[in-house]
Amino acid sequence: MPSSEVEAAWAVVEALGQQPDAAAIRPLFTADPGRPSRMTHRAADVLLDLSRTALGPAVLPALFALARAADVEGFRDAMAGGETVNVTEGRGALHMTLRIPDGAPPYPPGHGDRPATEASTTPSTIAWKLARQTRHQMQAFTEAVHAGAIRGATGETFSDVLNIGIGGSDLGPFMAARALWTPACPMRAHYLANVDAHAWDALRPRINPARTLVLVASKTFTTQETMTNAALVRGWLAETLGDAGAAMHLVALSTNVAGAAAFGIPAERVFGFSDTVGGRFSLWSAIGLSLALSLGWPAFEQLLAGARAMDEHFLAAPLEENLPLLLALAEIWHVNGLGYCARAVLPYDERLARFPAHLQQLEMESLGKGLHADGTPVSRRTGPVVFGEPGTNAQHSFVQLIHQSPVPVPVDFVLIANPGHVHPDSHRKLLANGLAQAEALLVGKSEHTVRAEMAAAGASQEQIDRVAPHRVFTGDRPSTVILLPRLTPHTLGQLVALYEHKVACLGALWGINPFDQWGVELGKQLAAHILPALESRLATADEPATAALIAEILDLQARG
Numbered sequence: 430m431p432s433s434e435v436e437a438a439w440a441v442v443e444a445l446g447q448q449p450d451a452a453a454i455r456p457l458f459t460a461d462p463g464r465p466s467r468m469t470h471r472a473a474d475v476l477l478d479l480s481r482t483a484l485g486p487a488v489l490p491a492l493f494a495l496a497r498a499a500d501v502e503g504f505r506d507a508m509a510g511g512e513t514v515n516v517t518e519g520r521g522a523l524h525m526t527l528r529i530p531d532g533a534p535p536y537p538p539g540h541g542d543r544p545a546t547e548a549s550t551t552p553s554t555i556a557w558k559l560a561r562q563t564r565h566q567m568q569a570f571t572e573a574v575h576a577g578a579i580r581g582a583t584g585e586t587f588s589d590v591l592n593i594g595i596g597g598s599d600l601g602p603f604m605a606a607r608a609l610w611t612p613a614c615p616m617r618a619h620y621l622a623n624v625d626a627h628a629w630d631a632l633r634p635r636i637n638p639a640r641t642l643v644l645v646a647s648k649t650f651t652t653q654e655t656m657t658n659a660a661l662v663r664g665w666l667a668e669t670l671g672d673a674g675a676a677m678h679l680v681a682l683s684t685n686v687a688g689a690a691a692f693g694i695p696a697e698r699v700f701g702f703s704d705t706v707g708g709r710f711s712l713w714s715a716i717g718l719s720l721a722l723s724l725g726w727p728a729f730e731q732l733l734a735g736a737r738a739m740d741e742h743f744l745a746a747p748l749e750e751n752l753p754l755l756l757a758l759a760e761i762w763h764v765n766g767l768g769y770c771a772r773a774v775l776p777y778d779e780r781l782a783r784f785p786a787h788l789q790q791l792e793m794e795s796l797g798k799g800l801h802a803d804g805t806p807v808s809r810r811t812g813p814v815v816f817g818e819p820g821t822n823a824q825h826s827f828v829q830l831i832h833q834s835p836v837p838v839p840v841d842f843v844l845i846a847n848p849g850h851v852h853p854d855s856h857r858k859l860l861a862n863g864l865a866q867a868e869a870l871l872v873g874k875s876e877h878t879v880r881a882e883m884a885a886a887g888a889s890q891e892q893i894d895r896v897a898p899h900r901v902f903t904g905d906r907p908s909t910v911i912l913l914p915r916l917t918p919h920t921l922g923q924l925v926a927l928y929e930h931k932v933a934c935l936g937a938l939w940g941i942n943p944f945d946q947w948g949v950e951l952g953k954q955l956a957a958h959i960l961p962a963l964e965s966r967l968a969t970a971d972e973p974a975t976a977a978l979i980a981e982i983l984d985l986q987a988r989g
């Protein structure tokens with residue numbers, strides 16, 4: 430439960446949110462011509478422009494006071510130092526240790542003062558050593574595969590890597606491969622997540638079993654979807670290569686070595702990671718092996734280095750300049766100050782097509798909580814709905830709602846200054862559209878202007894009176910712009926780590942545990958319970974609505 434000091438800080442923020450002009454943005458520009466630069470912050474290669482939000486001179490100090498009262502810095506340092514910040518699972522959240530390069534001390538900068546040595550047995554030192562050891566194992570394996578020293582059962586080299594995993598064991602690597610892969614990369618990467626075998630049927634004709642390396646990516650090695658797909662794919666390998674041959678194509682990425690062994694993957698083909706690395710934060714761990722294989726080891730190292738650059742910023746920058754915290758405070762203002770309950774993520778870059786999906790898991794699985802970390806119920810809204818698509822496609826689908834629905838939906842625009850292609854005209858048009866959307870949300874269009882435009886275009890007075898109100902844009906709709914110079918492994922690492930740390934800050938601000946996900950368990954349990962009723966009419970589901978639908982499904986299946 431928040432302390433009285435934290436509640437007092439919340440009360441100030443919430444009272445500001447009730448002011449009549451709380452959502453107004455344009456007057457902030459009028460009052461402060463220096464706002465664009467004052468509200469633009471930088472870390473490593475990331476530029477964060479918060480000027481098009483209603484974060485004004487009264488609101489910002491109140492939000493920083495809340496961050497201080499909630500001790501966001503203390504939570505951050507406890508996380509970096511390996512303390513048990515994931516209280517319901519009794520462990521730390523040590524994804525940052527995965528980004529510590531060889532030769533650097535086990536604690537990130539600013540935290541190296543602790544007496545950690547190779548011999549230490551603190552959770553963070555153990556995680557750090559495992560991260561380093563696995564990274565070396567991944568590098569050696571990747572380079573051996575690329576050199577042809579590790580080959581498939583027929584003696585052919587591997588050309589394709591198939592990652593079988595779901596949630597955090599799929600979304601991060603899939604997103605990064607989609608962002609960074611080019612035909613010049615050493616191997617092709619494929620991702621199989623859904624237990625819906627249509628996905629496997631669609632993928633299978635595109636890959637050759639003799640040249641495909643299969644990674645079974647599962648932290649727990651018990652996830653139903655992944656284990657089902659892994660069995661299907663192992664069977665497909667064995668059809669061509671035999672059982673012993675199939676085994677030469679299988680690798681496990683997991684904390685569960687015994688589970689992998691039971692599946693037939695020997696310990697030397699298991700790439701482990703610490704259970705202090707949550708699934709949605711695991712892209713940097715062994716779960717990223719598909720990236721190392723498909724993009725090349727140097728690119729994977731650059732991805733880690735980019736994330737590390739953001740870690741260093743997060744750990745050292747003062748609150749007022751700390752990008753992850755600033756993003757988190759903007760969210761607090763939108764959700765708790767102004768009552769907005771969704772946020773859109775619009776990357777203006779096709780390569781980032783899976784970035785919104787990655788953020789959906791990262792943010793909604795972390796922040797969709799109804800209890801404080803101490804088990805008391807929350808008394809205010811927590812994580813918003815996060816959704817998105819690349820621009821400009823989004824403009825032609827759901828952006829209408831963002832412009833004119835009664836409840837604003839804040840937007841994160843992600844823009845990339847320099848494209849990875851040689852078609853400058855296309856890129857200028859892409860950027861023009863992204864900037865135009867941010868501007869349209871901010872400035873809107875008054876009815877007076879609409880009427881004048883319609884009259885100039887020759888519309889009748891009747892048409893103007895009837896249609897003009899529908900063509901009005903209120904403006905003052907918030908957006909945040911993140912600008913990267915170009916999309917590289919290093920800048921993508923920075924971008925993803927920025928949002929990871931934003932999530933940690935929001936966990937501290939809302940007083941919730943951002944590192945567990947108990948809400949996913951009930952559906953899993955019930956699916957296991959319902960499965961027998963779909964297998965045989967002898968079993969029935971307990972719940973009448975489910976039982977009725979199962980009867981309908983079985984009838985339809987009987988009819989073919």
Ligand SMILES: O=P(O)(O)OC[C@H]1O[C@](O)(CO)[C@@H](O)[C@@H]1O
Nearest residue numbers: 596597598647648649652708949
């Ligand atoms: O890596 P695993 O253990 O297969 O889990 C996959 C995903 O399932 C979840 O536990 C949710 O069901 C995620 O948190 C996790 O990323």
